[in-house]
Amino acid sequence: MKSSWSLDPEITFLNHGSFGPSPKCVQEAxxxxxxxxxxxxxxxxxxxxxxxxxxxxxxxxxxxxxxxxxxxxxxxxxxxxxxxxxxxxxxxxxxxxxxxxxxxxxxxxxxxxxxxxxxxxxxxxxxxxxxxxxxxxxxxxxxxxxxxxxxxxxxxxxxxxxxxxxxxxxxxxxxxxxxxxxxxxxxxxxxxxxxxxxxxxxxxxxxxxxxxxxxxxxxxxxxxxxxxxxxxxxxxxxxxxxxxxxxxxxxxxxxxxxxxxxxxxxxxxxxxxQDYGLDRFRKETHQLAIQAYDLFSKQFQTEPYSARHSDWFGSMVTIPLPESVPVPTKWTGRPHPLQELLAIKYRIEVHLVKWNSLMHIRISSHLYNDFSELERLSQILKEEI
Structure with a gap:
């Protein structure tokens, strides 16, 4: 499905939840x-x-x-x-x-x-x-x-x-x-x-x-x-x-x-x-969220905020980052340094959010994403954290 979008092929886009790009057919319409x-x-x-x-x-x-x-x-x-x-x-x-x-x-x-x-x-x-x-x-x-x-x-x-x-x-x-x-x-x-x-x-x-x-x-x-x-x-x-x-x-x-x-x-x-199938879309993107839930909660050794079930999360999931990731004491208007590093050095767009005095990574995917992108992000975070 990636060919249905006009995303830069050099970018790994795991932040659909912030700014979800439109497929080409919608742009044409x-x-x-x-x-x-x-x-x-x-x-x-x-x-x-x-x-x-x-x-x-x-x-x-x-x-x-x-x-x-x-x-x-x-x-x-x-x-x-x-x-x-x-x-x-x-x-x-x-x-x-x-x-x-x-x-x-x-x-x-x-x-x-x-x-x-x-x-x-x-x-x-x-x-x-x-x-x-x-x-x-x-x-x-x-x-x-x-x-x-x-x-x-x-x-x-x-x-x-x-x-x-x-x-x-x-x-x-x-x-x-x-x-x-x-x-x-x-x-x-x-x-x-x-x-x-x-x-x-x-x-x-x-x-x-x-x-x-x-x-x-x-x-x-x-x-x-x-x-x-x-x-x-x-x-x-x-x-x-x-x-x-x-x-x-x-x-x-x-x-x-x-x-x-x-x-x-x-x-x-x-x-x-609807042409793709709503149930199919929800099932496939939730499966990626499940994979992110499993991969990163294990890697960070942190507890997710919900049971591992579609009742509690859909196509995106938020995982607490390790305490070693610094938490900004005040809002400066700039993204977190780790988010900037991932975007500029590695061309990975993913959202980092401060909530409840901790830093979190929120991974949100659509039909253009696959598990290999989660694996790449995981490997890079092992090196950078």
């Missing part, structure tokens, strides 16, 4: 949409764009178990999370509940919005290793109080690459009438998803990761009972360009002139994975 735009901008942007976006959202909705009318395209999960933060009514003393596995940008979004009104961000510590869903749910809901206004959690966590039992969490939250916002960029395509049965309030995701859509594509799902309350971050015309039936989506579908070609190419990304 985006270029074709761009060509149509440039050939007649009025025809494309005014007379065709709304219909084409509706069709793409319908196909995406079928892929994730949602009506297309409950989705809006956004650049990435972070943009979607900002829209949710701009919507939830908060007052002094209110609480937003997160877990200790959340993405740094998500933490900053809610800390900022909470500080602006005198609310609080509460962080629930989840038990390790992940091996019992009920234990995780209980630990999370012990932090719920009468002041909790929203539960924000990842479907698949970014730093630790763990799958949260979102179905059981959403069920428990519904029983307590607690709204839930799920941050799902790593889950799309990697995990089966049916928003109709999950029944969360908001679900935000990036499509440039496991789905392999173009960079700068994602979506926000908004449950019907929130759609009349949703508040855009950017205010524009808020209406149709060509007689489209009025909808809550109007505030988000035209926010000034932009190129929709990347969003329209999401359809080709869905076709690409």
């Amino acid at each position: 985006q270029r074709e949409w761009m060509s149509q735009l440039e050939s007649n901008p009025m025809e494309f942007l005014v007379r065709q764009r709304e219909r084409l976006l509706d069709e793409m959202l319908d196909q995406l909705g079928q892929f994730i178990g949602s009506p297309g009318q409950s989705l809006i395209p956004v650049e990435n999960a972070t943009v979607g999370m900002n829209i949710v933060a701009n919507t939830i009514p908060l007052q002094s003393g209110d609480e937003i509940l997160l877990t200790n596995h959340e993405y740094g940008a998500v933490q900053r979004i809610w800390q900022k919005i909470a500080a602006s009104v005198g609310a609080k961000v509460i962080t629930a510590t989840l038990p390790l290793p992940f091996q019992d869903a009920d234990e995780i749910v209980e630990a999370l809901f012990r932090s719920v109080t009468p002041q909790t206004r929203l539960l924000v959690l990842s479907h698949v966590t970014s730093p630790t690459a763990l799958v949260l039992p979102v179905e059981k969490i959403c069920q428990r939250a519904r029983e307590q009438k607690l709204p839930v916002c799920i941050d799902g960029p790593h889950a799309i395509a990697m995990r089966p998803l049916n928003l109709a049965t999950l029944n969360c309030d908001f679900y935000t995701a990036s499509c440039h990761k496991w789905l392999c859509a173009p960079f700068g594509t994602g979506f926000l799902y908004v449950a019907p009972h929130w759609q009349h309350k949703i508040s855009p971050v950017n205010t524009s015309w808020g209406g149709t360009m060509y007689g489209r039936e009025k909808s809550w989506q109007d505030e988000f579908l035209w926010v000034g002139t932009s190129d929709p070609s990347r969003y329209l190419a999401i359809s080709k990304a869905i076709d690409f994975l």
Whole structure:
């Protein structure tokens, strides 16, 4: 499958979880949409764009178990999370509940919005290793109080690459009438998803990761009972360009002139994975994650954060590095020196992440990877650590 991508053949790319490149067919689809735009901008942007976006959202909705009318395209999960933060009514003393596995940008979004009104961000510590869903749910809901206004959690966590039992969490939250916002960029395509049965309030995701859509594509799902309350971050015309039936989506579908070609190419990304076979894709990439789990936990003599099962991780896995790997005392904005060394000296792209005061290696693979690349990384790390 490597020939389906345009990756530099000199690079070993084991960081699909950060920036997942698109296969050639998706790149070609985006270029074709761009060509149509440039050939007649009025025809494309005014007379065709709304219909084409509706069709793409319908196909995406079928892929994730949602009506297309409950989705809006956004650049990435972070943009979607900002829209949710701009919507939830908060007052002094209110609480937003997160877990200790959340993405740094998500933490900053809610800390900022909470500080602006005198609310609080509460962080629930989840038990390790992940091996019992009920234990995780209980630990999370012990932090719920009468002041909790929203539960924000990842479907698949970014730093630790763990799958949260979102179905059981959403069920428990519904029983307590607690709204839930799920941050799902790593889950799309990697995990089966049916928003109709999950029944969360908001679900935000990036499509440039496991789905392999173009960079700068994602979506926000908004449950019907929130759609009349949703508040855009950017205010524009808020209406149709060509007689489209009025909808809550109007505030988000035209926010000034932009190129929709990347969003329209999401359809080709869905076709690409469905043609290959979603179950086959998940099985093969999970097998590589299992091999990484076994190889590096043994090599580093460190304990993984979950049981060795697909319930807890999918196409990527995070392994603690040995204590001999230095942990930065403060964030400098630069990657870890070991990550830089691997990239520059050995042409291996892999993510190193600081979490819970330790350094970790997060290995994420797609259909263009194979076990020989894990073996090469292993040998190099034996020499460098």
